[in-house]
Amino acid sequence: MTKTTNREIRLASRPNGLPVKANFSIVTNELPPLQEQQVLVRNLFMSVDPYMRGRMNEGKSYVPPFEIGKTLDGGAVGEVVESRSAEFKAGDAVTSGFGWREYFVASPKDLHPVSRAVQPLSTYLGALGMTGMSAWGGLNLVDVKAGDVIYISGAAGAVGNVAGQLAKLRGCKVIGSAGSAEKVKFLLDECGFDAAFNYKAGPVFEQLKLAAPDGIDVYFDNVGGESLEAALSALRVHGRIIACGGISAYNNEKPAPGPSNLFNMITKRLTMKGMIVRDWMDQQAEFEKEVGGYFQAGKLKNEETVVEGIDNAVDAFIGLFQGKNTGKMVVKL
Numbered sequence: 012m013t014k015t016t017n018r019e020i021r022l023a024s025r026p027n028g029l030p031v032k033a034n035f036s037i038v039t040n041e042l043p044p045l046q047e048q049q050v051l052v053r054n055l056f057m058s059v060d061p062y063m064r065g066r067m068n069e070g071k072s073y074v075p076p077f078e079i080g081k082t083l084d085g086g087a088v089g090e091v092v093e094s095r096s097a098e099f100k101a102g103d104a105v106t107s108g109f110g111w112r113e114y115f116v117a118s119p120k121d122l123h124p125v126s127r128a129v130q131p132l133s134t135y136l137g138a139l140g141m142t143g144m145s146a147w148g149g150l151n152l153v154d155v156k157a158g159d160v161i162y163i164s165g166a167a168g169a170v171g172n173v174a175g176q177l178a179k180l181r182g183c184k185v186i187g188s189a190g191s192a193e194k195v196k197f198l199l200d201e202c203g204f205d206a207a208f209n210y211k212a213g214p215v216f217e218q219l220k221l222a223a224p225d226g227i228d229v230y231f232d233n234v235g236g237e238s239l240e241a242a243l244s245a246l247r248v249h250g251r252i253i254a255c256g257g258i259s260a261y262n263n264e265k266p267a268p269g270p271s272n273l274f275n276m277i278t279k280r281l282t283m284k285g286m287i288v289r290d291w292m293d294q295q296a297e298f299e300k301e302v303g304g305y306f307q308a309g310k311l312k313n314e315e316t317v318v319e320g321i322d323n324a325v326d327a328f329i330g331l332f333q334g335k336n337t338g339k340m341v342v343k344l
């Protein structure tokens with residue numbers, strides 16, 4: 012095999028507020044022939060995720076920032092085209108951190124083999140991937156159990172809908188909020204939520220109170236802002252908060268003020284725990300057994316929104332902040 016023509020997305024400039032297409036460039040290049048112990052992979056699906064917005068800013072966080080002029084990275088699932096390693100052969104399906112490109116060359120240690128029996132393979136970016144594990148890890152973090160009343164914001168998204176389905180399987184009463192009537196219907200009809208509301212249709216606290224007149228035990232926070240304030244007011248004594256994300260503020264140019272009712276933490280002796288999915292990686296086998304088992308048994312659905320082609324990957328990413336996805340947003344390459 013000689014050269015492979017690849018297209019990839021690079022960061023052209025750091026966004027101010029909501030990213031725009033001019034913050035990115037698409038570049039065509041040739042990959043060199045393989046060396047010993049190298050594997051050539053063609054990506055089939057790549058992930059776009061809200062956390063990538065934080066990496067587009069300058070400054071240190073829990074993951075290093077993207078660099079201007081360099082290729083972006085992120086979750087991807089692909090197939091081996093050619094291998095000069097005994098560990099992989101052509102046709103093997105693999106996940107990797109080499110998203111935002113059509114092809115790449117890697118060493119075997121950077122590839123994780125996955126089964127083609129799971130279809131579509133993009134499920135490894137959703138329910139059986141990073142976002143599914145975030146949902147599962149979040150519920151475990153505060154020991155969500157049968158009888159808990161749990162409110163999930165961003166509920167129709169990748170993490171939220173899986174968190175809700177898993178909480179139902181644990182025997183919880185599950186309430187979700189999302190940004191459209193269609194998404195509310197999806198939560199009620201397809202994910203088995205007990206109640207759901209459109210956070211754009213009225214004050215979150217009022218709508219949450221109607222769904223949970225006696226309060227909630229757990230809040231799974233994907234959004235922050237008004238949803239977090241509503242939850243602080245609705246939580247019962249000894250309630251728990253899973254701090255997973257705060258997408259409502261990711262494009263703010265100045266930090267947003269904190270919740271005005273934080274004093275509830277004291278009066279109700281609440282617990283709020285921060286969650287980073289990476290901390291759960293050593294429990295991958297347990298996650299795959301439990302959540303993979305539900306998926307194989309048809310008890311858990313992997314909802315996704317599929318955007319076609321690397322040319323549309325930036326739009327897919329920006330679409331996360333405009334509510335354009337139901338379930339996991341993935342790009343088919």
Ligand SMILES: NC(=O)c1ccc[n+]([C@@H]2O[C@H](COP(=O)([O-])OP(=O)(O)OC[C@H]3O[C@@H](n4cnc5c(N)ncnc54)[C@H](OP(=O)(O)O)[C@@H]3O)[C@@H](O)[C@H]2O)c1
Pocket residue numbers: 060061062141142145165166167168169170171188189190191194233234254255256257258259260286287288289331332333334335336337338339340
């Ligand atoms: N801590 C971790 O390790 C970890 C891991 C994965 C994800 N996360 C976080 O979890 C959250 C969900 O991630 P995801 O991958 O599942 O994304 P997602 O929910 O699939 O996609 C983003 C969704 O957020 C909603 N949204 C956008 N702007 C909003 C706003 N201003 N206010 C309220 N909702 C808004 C949109 O839905 P609507 O139509 O409902 O507005 C959109 O579809 C994010 O905050 C992410 O950063 C954290």
